Amino acid sequence: MYHLTGVTKCYRSGGGVVRALDGIGLCVEDGGALVVQGAAGSGKSTLLRILGGLERPTRGSVELDGTDLATLTECRLARIRTESIGTVPSGGGLTPGFTARQNVAGALLPLRLRPADRWELAGEALREVGMDKQLDVAAEELAAGARQRVALARALVKRPTVLLADRPTAGLDAAARAEIAELFVRVWGERRLTCVVATEDAALVGRAPRLATLSEGRVAAMARYPSAAAGG
Numbered sequence: 001m002y003h004l005t006g007v008t009k010c011y012r013s014g015g016g017v018v019r020a021l022d023g024i025g026l027c028v029e030d031g032g033a034l035v036v037q038g039a040a041g042s043g044k045s046t047l048l049r050i051l052g053g054l055e056r057p058t059r060g061s062v063e064l065d066g067t068d069l070a071t072l073t074e075c076r077l078a079r080i081r082t083e084s085i086g087t088v089p090s091g092g093g094l095t096p097g098f099t100a101r102q103n104v105a106g107a108l109l110p111l112r113l114r115p116a117d118r119w120e121l122a123g124e125a126l127r128e129v130g131m132d133k134q135l136d137v138a139a140e141e142l143a144a145g146a147r148q149r150v151a152l153a154r155a156l157v158k159r160p161t162v163l164l165a166d167r168p169t170a171g172l173d174a175a176a177r178a179e180i181a182e183l184f185v186r187v188w189g190e191r192r193l194t195c196v197v198a199t200e201d202a203a204l205v206g207r208a209p210r211l212a213t214l215s216e217g218r219v220a221a222m223a224r225y226p227s228a229a230a231g232g
Ligand SMILES: Nc1ncnc2c1ncn2[C@@H]1O[C@H](COP(=O)(O)OP(=O)(O)OP(=O)(O)O)[C@@H](O)[C@H]1O
Pocket: 011, 012, 013, 018, 019, 020, 038, 039, 040, 041, 042, 043, 044, 045, 046, 047
């Protein structure tokens, strides 16, 4: 569970200061999914980086299961990132020149598993997102929607407790957007993940169990849709 209080993030930029986040307070429950929408520059990616422990807030606390990520040592933060947080970065973040299965297996490298087990788990994770027929296709040869499926498998293969995704349907055609949205809804329903997805896509916004709207680094609105969580 995430519990954010007063999260502010400032960047120096061109001699001035940009306030990317401005006093964000929110909770994401275990097994709950929060969709974050907002115009370009409203702070969605910044929020995800802070939730993922990739950046620290300038002010405020970012509690994950009672531990404040803002004040942890780099070593403990890295461990939480490795063991507990699965991330689908903007654009998917796959490594070209490697197959779908190699990309997913690579996410397990820090976990000290046997290579055969990494390979097996990667195959399983890809099958779970409907990629069983393209295990050995190079990342750059996959269609954009398929790349996002692989990116999701890559995030989920280590069985994290947290899933963070940045605009997972951006740049996809309508059919692929609907498929990826459906996949996320299935993941929310089937796994007890704490999940935050940034998007501008109506296909995802319309299925969100909870929806936060960011505006200029603030939570402008928060809504809860229990029927969406139930799959309706
Ligand atoms: N590393 C950085 N240095 C300086 N300014 C930054 C940095 N990262 C983000 N910003 C600024 O912070 C604000 C929020 O950016 P952010 O990328 O979080 O928005 P976003 O909602 O993800 O936008 P988009 O929809 O385009 O992805 C913007 O004004 C952006 O220019």
